[in-house]
Amino acid sequence: MISQERMSRAERADRVMTSLRKVIPAPETELAHGNPFELLVAVVLSAQCTDERVNKVTPALFDRYPTIEAMADAEPEDLFPLIRSISYPNNKAKHLARAARMLRDEFGGRVPETSAELKRLPGVGQKTAEVMISAAFGGAALAVDTHVFRVANRIGLVTERATTVEKVEKELKRTLQEHTWGDAHHLLILHGRYTCTARAPKCDDCVLPPLCKTWGRIAALPPAREGLDARRGAYYCATRQHYFDAPDRVTDRHGTEQISCPRCGSMNVFDARSGATTKRVKDYRIG
Ligand code: SF4
Known part of the structure; x- marks a missing residue:
């Protein structure tokens, strides 16, 4: 194929x-x-x-x-x-x-x-x-x-x-x-x-x-992560392996705004409550 x-x-x-x-x-x-x-x-x-x-x-x-x-x-x-x-x-x-x-x-x-x-x-x-x-x-x-x-x-x-x-x-x-x-x-x-x-x-x-x-x-997109502790922060950066509450926002190469780690800028971030990745796929609308 x-x-x-x-x-x-x-x-x-x-x-x-x-x-x-x-x-x-x-x-x-x-x-x-x-x-x-x-x-x-x-x-x-x-x-x-x-x-x-x-x-x-x-x-x-x-x-x-x-x-x-x-x-x-x-x-x-x-x-x-x-x-x-x-x-x-x-x-x-x-x-x-x-x-x-x-x-x-x-x-x-x-x-x-x-x-x-x-x-x-x-x-x-x-x-x-x-x-x-x-x-x-x-x-x-x-x-x-x-x-x-x-x-x-x-x-x-x-x-x-x-x-x-x-x-x-x-x-x-x-x-x-x-x-x-x-x-x-x-x-x-x-x-x-x-x-x-x-x-x-x-x-x-x-x-x-x-x-x-x-x-x-x-x-x-990465699968949901298990075992995150939402009491330690709203988000989890899988690159630096730490929790945080206030994310940065960056625009990726597809022009889509993504949540990023305020400490290292990584977009490899997960929602600590659901474990789901915060990465978004570009949504095409007429600009
Ligand atoms: S065409 Fe649309 S609905 Fe179908 S797989 Fe692609 S994004 Fe999903």
Whole structure:
């Protein structure tokens, strides 16, 4: 079996997608929609908001404004009450009303299929354009949202230089075969949403540990120490073999803040009460 270190990113990506496809048989958007216009509205609404919440408001919104023409006649104040439970409802109501007008007046009443045209619409940035191209029109696109960013970094599908959404998108597109981009986008989103969650990844329920770089680092963390005496101090430095209460904090080479020994600077520190290592694994979020 090939070791984690020797595996190329392309090979890791290929195996990751194969493993994820087995547990996520239907990798597709969870935003309810019936046509490209509805998907566009739903994706605009989903910025900084959960798909679940968006799906609660769109049925009434689409009932009231079922077409581009209908929404183009609406004012932001008409849309606001229907989307008030979504984050940033004021801005989103303005974006939707203006976007519908542009679609009617400048795009012949249809949703455009190119990134440049889509990004002319209010409220539509790179991520939304990529989602539309891939999910609405089946084109080659790979949108990077907070889940894709975190999961790609944790698994090791991108290099440690991929510190921005743009860099992650570029590296993933270079690594993955073009015909798999849309699939990969949904697989990574759904994996991030339900398993490799931001705060507490469910590594025990995950199918990826043999392929995941973060798991490799977690697994490499020292085991819990037994027999520590919490009455002698909150922390135990295993390098100098002494207890202390007030730790120092240092940033390791992965950019993660770690507890360190105030006397020798070692990060080989354990919680005296639980015996667990205090070392943390880098948590990737969009900065
Ligand atoms: S093993 Fe853990 S960190 Fe790695 S992908 Fe799975 S859930 Fe995420």
